[in-house]
Each structure stands twice: as C-alpha cells, then as structure tokens.
Amino acid sequence: MAEEAILGFLQNNDEIAHSGYFAAEHNLDHEEVKNVIKSLQAFRYIEAKVLKREFFDLTDEGKKYAAEGSPEFHFFSAVPEEGTISMDDLQRMLDPFVFDVGSKQAPKKKWVAMGQQVSRTVQHVEDKVKEMLLQIQQGLELDQETLKSLKYRKLIILTEKWSGYSEVKKGPNYAPKRRSLATDLTRENLQNWQELDFKEYNVNAKGQPVDSGHLHPLLKVRKQFKDIFCQMGFEEMPTNNFVESSFWNFDALFQPQQHPARDSHDTFFLKAPWTTRELPEDYVARVKQVHESGGYGSRGYNCEWKREEANKNLLRTHTTAVSSRMLYALAKGPFTPKKYFSIDRVFRNEAVDKTHLAEFHQIEGVVCDRGLTLGDLIGVLQEFFSRLGMSNLRFKPAYNPYTEPSMEIFSYHAGLEKWVEIGNSGMFRPEMLQPMGLPEDVRVIAWGLSLERPTMILYKCDNIRELFGHKVDLKKVKENPICRIGIESA
Ligand code: PHE
The missing domain is CATH 3.30.930.10 (Bira Bifunctional Protein; Domain 2)
Known part of the structure; x- marks a missing residue:
C-alpha cells in the first residue's frame, strides 16, 4: 500500500515534501510509510532526507518588538551620538519597560558604556532582534543559537516540532514498481543475467556457523x-x-x-x-x-x-x-x-x-x-x-x-x-x-x-x-x- 503510493506519487511529482502530510493525505499510517521509505532507500529507489524542524510563534512581547523595535535599540537611540546622558534623564525620557529591559540588554551587547553617565561605544547598531523576529513571523528557519536566545527572552514560543518525518525524492534506481531481485546464482538466472537485477552481496553478513567436531x-x-x-x-x-x-x-x-x-x-x-x-x-x-x-x-x-x-x-x-x-x-x-x-x-x-x-x-x-x-x-x-x-x-x-x-x-x-x-x-x-x-x-x-x-x-x-x-x-x-x-x- 504505502510502497505503491510512494513510488506512484514520485512518477508524476518531483518530491514528497513531507512524509507526515503525505501519509495523512493518502490515509496511510506514518509508521508504515517510514518503514517503506527505509527499505526503498536501501535499494536506492528513493532518496530521503530527514526533516528536523521546530516552528515558533511570537509571544505578545515578541510581536511588540517585531513591530516597534527592541527595547535595547530604543535605549541606544536615546543616547546622544556624542557626549553623555545621565541615567536619570534616560529614565525620564523612556517608557519604563523599555528603560528597564534596554538598560540591561544594551550594555550586554556592548552598545553603550554605563555609569552615572551613559555614552555610546559604537556609532551605529542594527536591531537584529527585531529582524529575527520578523523572519520567524515569515516562517523562515533560524539557527539554533538565535532560537535559544529568543526563547530565553520569552519572545518566541514553540508551536510545532517535526521529527521522524522525511522529504522524499527519486533515487538512482527509481522505478514505478519494485523489481524483485535475483538472489541465487541458478542456471536460469545466469542465462538471463542481462534482464535481471541481482541482489547485492552483503559482505558484512555473518556466515553460517561452521559445523565441526566438539569436545565433550x-x-x-x-x-x-x-x-x-x-x-x-x-x-x-x-x-x-x-x-x-x-x-x-x-x-x-x-x-x-x-x-x-x-x-x-x-x-x-x-x-x-x-x-x-x-x-x-x-x-x-x-x-x-x-x-x-x-x-x-x-x-x-x-x-x-x-x-x-x-x-x-x-x-x-x-x-x-x-x-x-x-x-x-x-x-x-x-x-x-x-x-x-x-x-x-x-x-x-x-x-x-x-x-x-x-x-x-x-x-x-x-x-x-x-x-x-x-x-x-x-x-x-x-x-x-x-x-x-x-x-x-x-x-x-x-x-x-x-x-x-x-x-x-x-x-x-x-x-x-x-x-x-x-x-x-x-x-x-x-x-x-x-x-x-x-x-x-x-x-x-x-x-x-x-x-x-x-x-x-x-x-x-x-x-x-x-x-x-x-x-x-x-x-x-x-x-x-x-x-x-x-x-x-x-
Ligand atoms: N577407590 C576409592 C573409591 O572408589 C577411592 C580411593 C582411592 C580411596 C585411593 C583411597 C585411596 O572411592
């Protein structure tokens, strides 16, 4: 069932993008699909790539940063390009939440030097947090390191996890139907060798135990x-x-x-x-x-x-x-x-x-x-x-x-x-x-x-x-x- 479905589908399509969705659409048990993929892959009828992905949504805080920019960016922007500004002035200027988070994150990123007076240490910064949150909103895949930091700041939340799913394409031996392989070197098989596919030797297989005498x-x-x-x-x-x-x-x-x-x-x-x-x-x-x-x-x-x-x-x-x-x-x-x-x-x-x-x-x-x-x-x-x-x-x-x-x-x-x-x-x-x-x-x-x-x-x-x-x-x-x-x- 699953085997016919997979081979048949690939005859008219370039790929099965997701074995899980494929199984659901074709009313198949994904465990069975997984096994068939393994077996077809072994004989190189297909090539399969494991899909490992996590999907995230932005939290309310994340959404806010994505729309308005991160607090550290606002904090940085409030510091004059030259000279210094006192903490008290910053606090008066900024929204309390932005001041709170920004005064922690901006020095951590080495954007500003902090003391009684605050000054910039770089002239220009990019609001990476905002960019990444926007990318996540668009459904793009980000590296683990970034995801970890965003998760840590509670800006994103896991919504879906793919494991055990694969993406499937035709392999070098693809055929719409599995050929049965010849396993024995019989007279007939040798005579028809050109029409047949022979099973490959498994040189790692264990041999039959050798029968021999044993001491009592x-x-x-x-x-x-x-x-x-x-x-x-x-x-x-x-x-x-x-x-x-x-x-x-x-x-x-x-x-x-x-x-x-x-x-x-x-x-x-x-x-x-x-x-x-x-x-x-x-x-x-x-x-x-x-x-x-x-x-x-x-x-x-x-x-x-x-x-x-x-x-x-x-x-x-x-x-x-x-x-x-x-x-x-x-x-x-x-x-x-x-x-x-x-x-x-x-x-x-x-x-x-x-x-x-x-x-x-x-x-x-x-x-x-x-x-x-x-x-x-x-x-x-x-x-x-x-x-x-x-x-x-x-x-x-x-x-x-x-x-x-x-x-x-x-x-x-x-x-x-x-x-x-x-x-x-x-x-x-x-x-x-x-x-x-x-x-x-x-x-x-x-x-x-x-x-x-x-x-x-x-x-x-x-x-x-x-x-x-x-x-x-x-x-x-x-x-x-x-x-x-x-x-x-x-
Ligand atoms: N012949 C004894 C037996 O059958 C064993 C034994 C051998 C005892 C020699 C003493 C000396 O049990």
Missing part, C-alpha cells in the same frame, strides 16, 4: 586434570581393561570376600567369560594368607578365603584395581619411588538418578616412596587441589578396607556456599602392600575422585544424564564454553 565437557575437564598430574610429575597408568578379576579389584586390596560391595547388587559380574584365566599363584597364596590369618602385624579377617570368589570377572568398580596391578608390578623390580595417576571409566550397579549413573570416571593419584606419612598425603592433596583452584580443604576420617588412615576430602565451594565432598584418600594398608613384596618401609598414599562431579559444578549442570549417556544434550556440548578449572570454585 568431560574430555575438556579430563585434559585439565591430566595436565595437572603431568605438571606434578605423575605417570599415567594403563587403564585399558574395563573387565577385571575380583582378585585385582578386591582381594589384592585386602577387601574381605564378605564385603557388601562384592554383592551383585553393587557390582556387575560377567557371565562370559565369568572367571579370569590366570593369576600370579605365589602372590595369590600370600593374599589368601593375609585374609585368612593375617601376618605383617595383622590378624587378618579370620575367615575362609575362596579362590573361586577371587576368580570372578567383573566390570571394575574403581581404578584402584589398576593401582593394585601397578604396585604389584613395581614390587617385582628393585624399588624406585613412583607417582602414578589414571583417569578412566568404572562401573557400579547402582540406582540411576540425577547425580548417579552405573558408569562414571574416576581420577586416581598414587605416590609410593619410603617413609611417607599422613602429612605427605595432606601436602600432596593441598598441592593437587589448589592447582584446581580449591585451596580451602578439610579432611574427615573415613573408612576404606584398603587404607588406614583414610580421609574424605572436602572443599569449600564459594558458588554453592557450602563444603562439598570432592574425594576420598588414604594410606594403603600393610596387608595390601606387604604381600606384593614391596619393601617394609615403603608407604603408598593415594586418593580418588570422580570426573563427573567437578565437571557438573564447572558446567553448571545439575543432571548427570545431560552430560553422559543416551540423553546427552549434543547442542550443549557444541555450545559449552571452555570452563577453566579454578576460576569457578576458588
């Missing part, structure tokens, strides 16, 4: 943990066996065969192959002995230890199974101190909820050296977690079958405003280390935590199922920023 948040956080371990001189343990025997997962760790974790309610056992093929026999014998009757200063569990139980295959329930294999291997050679770490998947037959899945990732650190103490463990944990931005730690005594003493690790989370449990730790028991054949004075300190917990905190995710498994939100994975460990939780 768990992988990003894992990398940061790995870097911290490497910076602290830890070697990575080989964790590429999800299937483990009960022996390495439990027995080697001095976990009693009656322990509830060894129930199928808590652990996934394998059907096929359901038992392990081989175990180091001499070591198995020492493990059996320490469980049944103790040794190395321990009383053991005083319970029968069954080989069949140890043979059972399972999906490893913690990466400490890997640590036990590593320590056993280490015990075989001449002893050297070691720092090991691992980050990999573990499995537990648990009820799945917002924060628990049947599989997750464990991060584990192990340090073995002669004469290590609980103080060393606390020190290493402080160092490790402060590199994660968690330097405010607390430790709580805990129980693990394979560590003594054991400590749960808590960190104060400023964002959540509470202490959160971030890991479990301890010193491996002699009942675990001695049967492996490690020298008697070798102590092993270790700790473990889940990878999911810090990742959920960092990525502000409160449902683990969004992070892992078949309900994972791929869009989130793509859009997730890189979250730097340490910034959030410090």
Whole structure:
C-alpha cells in the first residue's frame, strides 16, 4: 500500500515534501510509510532526507518588538551620538519597560558604556532582534543559537516540532514498481543475467556457523586434570581393561570376600567369560594368607578365603584395581619411588538418578616412596587441589578396607556456599602392600575422585544424564564454553 503510493506519487511529482502530510493525505499510517521509505532507500529507489524542524510563534512581547523595535535599540537611540546622558534623564525620557529591559540588554551587547553617565561605544547598531523576529513571523528557519536566545527572552514560543518525518525524492534506481531481485546464482538466472537485477552481496553478513567436531565437557575437564598430574610429575597408568578379576579389584586390596560391595547388587559380574584365566599363584597364596590369618602385624579377617570368589570377572568398580596391578608390578623390580595417576571409566550397579549413573570416571593419584606419612598425603592433596583452584580443604576420617588412615576430602565451594565432598584418600594398608613384596618401609598414599562431579559444578549442570549417556544434550556440548578449572570454585 504505502510502497505503491510512494513510488506512484514520485512518477508524476518531483518530491514528497513531507512524509507526515503525505501519509495523512493518502490515509496511510506514518509508521508504515517510514518503514517503506527505509527499505526503498536501501535499494536506492528513493532518496530521503530527514526533516528536523521546530516552528515558533511570537509571544505578545515578541510581536511588540517585531513591530516597534527592541527595547535595547530604543535605549541606544536615546543616547546622544556624542557626549553623555545621565541615567536619570534616560529614565525620564523612556517608557519604563523599555528603560528597564534596554538598560540591561544594551550594555550586554556592548552598545553603550554605563555609569552615572551613559555614552555610546559604537556609532551605529542594527536591531537584529527585531529582524529575527520578523523572519520567524515569515516562517523562515533560524539557527539554533538565535532560537535559544529568543526563547530565553520569552519572545518566541514553540508551536510545532517535526521529527521522524522525511522529504522524499527519486533515487538512482527509481522505478514505478519494485523489481524483485535475483538472489541465487541458478542456471536460469545466469542465462538471463542481462534482464535481471541481482541482489547485492552483503559482505558484512555473518556466515553460517561452521559445523565441526566438539569436545565433550568431560574430555575438556579430563585434559585439565591430566595436565595437572603431568605438571606434578605423575605417570599415567594403563587403564585399558574395563573387565577385571575380583582378585585385582578386591582381594589384592585386602577387601574381605564378605564385603557388601562384592554383592551383585553393587557390582556387575560377567557371565562370559565369568572367571579370569590366570593369576600370579605365589602372590595369590600370600593374599589368601593375609585374609585368612593375617601376618605383617595383622590378624587378618579370620575367615575362609575362596579362590573361586577371587576368580570372578567383573566390570571394575574403581581404578584402584589398576593401582593394585601397578604396585604389584613395581614390587617385582628393585624399588624406585613412583607417582602414578589414571583417569578412566568404572562401573557400579547402582540406582540411576540425577547425580548417579552405573558408569562414571574416576581420577586416581598414587605416590609410593619410603617413609611417607599422613602429612605427605595432606601436602600432596593441598598441592593437587589448589592447582584446581580449591585451596580451602578439610579432611574427615573415613573408612576404606584398603587404607588406614583414610580421609574424605572436602572443599569449600564459594558458588554453592557450602563444603562439598570432592574425594576420598588414604594410606594403603600393610596387608595390601606387604604381600606384593614391596619393601617394609615403603608407604603408598593415594586418593580418588570422580570426573563427573567437578565437571557438573564447572558446567553448571545439575543432571548427570545431560552430560553422559543416551540423553546427552549434543547442542550443549557444541555450545559449552571452555570452563577453566579454578576460576569457578576458588
Ligand atoms: N577407590 C576409592 C573409591 O572408589 C577411592 C580411593 C582411592 C580411596 C585411593 C583411597 C585411596 O572411592
């Protein structure tokens, strides 16, 4: 509607002088006219100039000045060309209003010098105020400065204001009807290129986002943990066996065969192959002995230890199974101190909820050296977690079958405003280390935590199922920023 009206009007007329009046005359909504003008202007069908104007009327005082001249002009005229005149004489000669205003304005304009006696400082003056008021009366446009001074003297008053209106003329691409532009480089368009108008390229337009692979948040956080371990001189343990025997997962760790974790309610056992093929026999014998009757200063569990139980295959329930294999291997050679770490998947037959899945990732650190103490463990944990931005730690005594003493690790989370449990730790028991054949004075300190917990905190995710498994939100994975460990939780 508005577009046809504007283009049609310009076909027979040079210009639309005022878009507001044009809209009113053609019964159009000016907002619509404004939008059409913008769009036609973009394609250079038309040229538009914004009309910004204010209209004024003269006040009664203004009218008087316009007709009779300004008071300052009369005041000036009353001062003799040569010599001086006293204020008293001026006051007697002039109309009180003219005297009042003129005696202020004339010296301000530097027309006269004032004292007891008044004299001219210039011989000739122009009554600009009168001229300008006459111009306004004729509807002429004046500069802002002048308007401001006249408004200030209350000689004029605003009656109309134009804003948002424009004056419209034909543009270089003017046509009585808008041509539709070709946008695609199709075979037909290219063949008819001479008849067509192509839409101009917008080189500033944003491109389509490039589709590419994205790292999963768990992988990003894992990398940061790995870097911290490497910076602290830890070697990575080989964790590429999800299937483990009960022996390495439990027995080697001095976990009693009656322990509830060894129930199928808590652990996934394998059907096929359901038992392990081989175990180091001499070591198995020492493990059996320490469980049944103790040794190395321990009383053991005083319970029968069954080989069949140890043979059972399972999906490893913690990466400490890997640590036990590593320590056993280490015990075989001449002893050297070691720092090991691992980050990999573990499995537990648990009820799945917002924060628990049947599989997750464990991060584990192990340090073995002669004469290590609980103080060393606390020190290493402080160092490790402060590199994660968690330097405010607390430790709580805990129980693990394979560590003594054991400590749960808590960190104060400023964002959540509470202490959160971030890991479990301890010193491996002699009942675990001695049967492996490690020298008697070798102590092993270790700790473990889940990878999911810090990742959920960092990525502000409160449902683990969004992070892992078949309900994972791929869009989130793509859009997730890189979250730097340490910034959030410090
Ligand atoms: N294996 C323990 C767990 O699954 C963690 C841990 C590792 C505890 C090493 C002590 C020492 O929670």
